[in-house]
Amino acid sequence: MNLANSNSQQAPGPEGVVSINVEPASLKTLRDLQARYGNVVEFEAPGDRRGMFINDPACVRRLLVRHHPKYRKGRGFERVEMLLGNGLIVSDGDVWRRSRTMIQPAFSRQNVHQLEALMIDCTKHKLAAWQSVAAAGEVLNVTQEMSDFALELILRAIFSDDYETRILSGGENPFAFLSQDATRDLSVVLKLRQLRELLLDIIASRRAGHASNSYDFLSMYLTAVDKQGQAFSDRELLDELMTLIVAGYETSAGTLNWAWYLLAHHPEAADKLQAEAAAYGTAFEGAADDPALTGLNWSQQVLDETLRLYPPVWLFSRRSLESDEIEGYAIPANADVYLSPFILQRSSEFWSDPDSFKPERFGPDGPYQKGxxxxxxxxxGPRRCLGEYFSFLEMKIHLGMLSQQFRLLPVTEQHPGLDLGINLRSLSDIQLKPELRH
Ligand code: HEM
Incomplete structure (x- = not known):
């Protein structure tokens, strides 16, 4: 055992090999480990390596923030790399640092606000569609609706007018399979590869001078340069665009899916959200750069509480590059390290009534202040999501506009179940009945 320094102790853990993956069985394994051995557990991982499960808030923070250079992305990211190439989510070290520095300005608050009118427009499509569903007394497949909404939004945020003229030019959206096929198996990898040709065409035409007529991520990515003045190659751009499409829609779609589910089962929270949105009135009418919508405090609390209960990225994995010590525990070199927002955010040690939906716990008088x-x-830390501000704005606009028109009602009391893959989704699609508010 290679202890980082003489004062650090080895964390307790079981005998025998423990294998952790993004799959339902691993949730039970991790919970059992935590219940039996505590918040920092060490075990033998496959491949003659050590494994660690860290479920202590101070240790998680230290590992992701201060000790971030000692870790790279861990087990399971080979699968993501097959899907997305070596874009920002997968890359490490200097490659990641260069891309992150080049891409980060595209996500500044000021730039994201330029996409506000687009967020409003995509939500209006849903307003119109839901009106006919409500008039016919039919039920909405909210899971599918959220996937469609978030996919349209991210594609238009990346490609602006090329979305209509090039991506939809064949009559159908060639990316639609992403929102219809929840599996991320080989057939999806192959379909994504075919889309690379289409993306290369769009890149070539932009490089040839066909500029977009409004702000979009692709134009920011095309003009970004590193410290040496080098722009992204076509290959690098392809990987970054694929990463942005998948990272940018699945997580927001999943969060909105659960948010509607929770609001349907907590009508008082839904009414409060509607009243708050109504008070913002004209802010939802599409005035670009309107900072008013970043307020919406109750909506923020509802979304925070949704993300606490159903974090889309439910399991993180890291690989230690060297031996380390965190809060007195030794982390061996080359170890598989796992962190789970899903488990920590539902731990009764840190949250009262952890499985209940209580957005008020995130309020100014609640027990949890930022930090x-x-x-x-x-x-x-440094690898924190780049799309956080974008996704909150998108989700607040979506919930605020639609809640002013509709109340979504449950059609069953049954929980849809958890699908614990790369992302946490609902196992069965969430069906809700839209009812016009007036
Ligand atoms: C509710 C919505 C979202 C959640 C919960 C979420 C969560 C996350 C998490 C947990 C990571 C880090 C994963 C890891 O380190 O292993 C991440 C990274 C990332 N996310 Fe998000 N995300 C969301 C929305 C978005 C959106 C809308 C975009 C883009 C428009 C986006 C772009 C990215 C990118 C580019 C990274 C990689 C950052 C880096 O490694 O430097 N995300 N996200």
């Missing part, structure tokens, strides 16, 4: 929450749905 000291055992809460990390967007990760923490």
């Amino acid at each position: 000291d929450r055992p809460f990390f749905p967007f990760s923490l």
